[in-house]
Amino acid sequence: MTKQEKNEVIELLKGKFSQYNNFYITDTESLTVAQVGKLRNVCFNKQVEMKVAKNTLIKKALESIDAEKYAGVYDSLHKVTALMFSENPKDPAVIISGFRKENNKEMPVLKAAFINGDVFVGDNQLKALTQIKTKNELIGEIIGLLQSPIQRVLGALENKDNAKKEEPAPAEAPVVEAAAPVAEAPVAEAAPEAPAADAAPEAPAAEA
Numbered sequence: 001m002t003k004q005e006k007n008e009v010i011e012l013l014k015g016k017f018s019q020y021n022n023f024y025i026t027d028t029e030s031l032t033v034a035q036v037g038k039l040r041n042v043c044f045n046k047q048v049e050m051k052v053a054k055n056t057l058i059k060k061a062l063e064s065i066d067a068e069k070y071a072g073v074y075d076s077l078h079k080v081t082a083l084m085f086s087e088n089p090k091d092p093a094v095i096i097s098g099f100r101k102e103n104n105k106e107m108p109v110l111k112a113a114f115i116n117g118d119v120f121v122g123d124n125q126l127k128a129l130t131q132i133k134t135k136n137e138l139i140g141e142i143i144g145l146l147q148s149p150i151q152r153v154l155g156a157l158e159n160k161d162n163a164k165k166e167e168p169a170p171a172e173a174p175v176v177e178a179a180a181p182v183a184e185a186p187v188a189e190a191a192p193e194a195p196a197a198d199a200a201p202e203a204p205a206a207e208a
Helices: 003-019 033-045 055-066 071-076 091-103 123-130 135-166
Strands: 022-027 049-053 081-085 109-115 118-121
Touching: 003 049, 003 055, 003 081, 022 091, 033 049, 033 081, 033 091, 049 055, 055 071, 055 081, 071 109, 071 118, 091 109, 091 123, 109 123, 118 123
Parallel strands: none
Antiparallel strands: 022 081, 022 109, 049 081, 109 118
């Protein structure tokens, strides 16, 4: 590799390290060319960028950005190194773990991971990295915690409203209808008085 080619690789790596806050340093030495190709495809499908580069060039790229910031990963730059860059901090860990299970292998080996400024060194960190919370997951949990008291209050109010709706309405007292006016018995008219009988004519006095 010429000096110009090395500089081009360093510039390429600098761009990736500046772009991503998360990257993994893995060892793919015992993987075949076909297996490396398969691993690349898995990374591509998960939107994880995989770059294989010489350790000396990787270190120069990191040192040219911030030598102190990346000091914790320098000791992991040995053997064959494949870098995995990702926006999601746990995606590379999930890919490595899944690839091992599918192929019954212990490769690729995690040498180190740089996650938002924190360095995780050693393959024994892989399981923990597969369970790391992403930014969106943490935000979702915080929102859930903030909403839960409100939801409890709303739930209590809703239950209260439902209980009110289910209560039987009070029975109305039957309206007593006014009794129909009693018809007054017709007053019997007085029977017309029978005309008085004419007085009988007085008998003539007997003559002497």
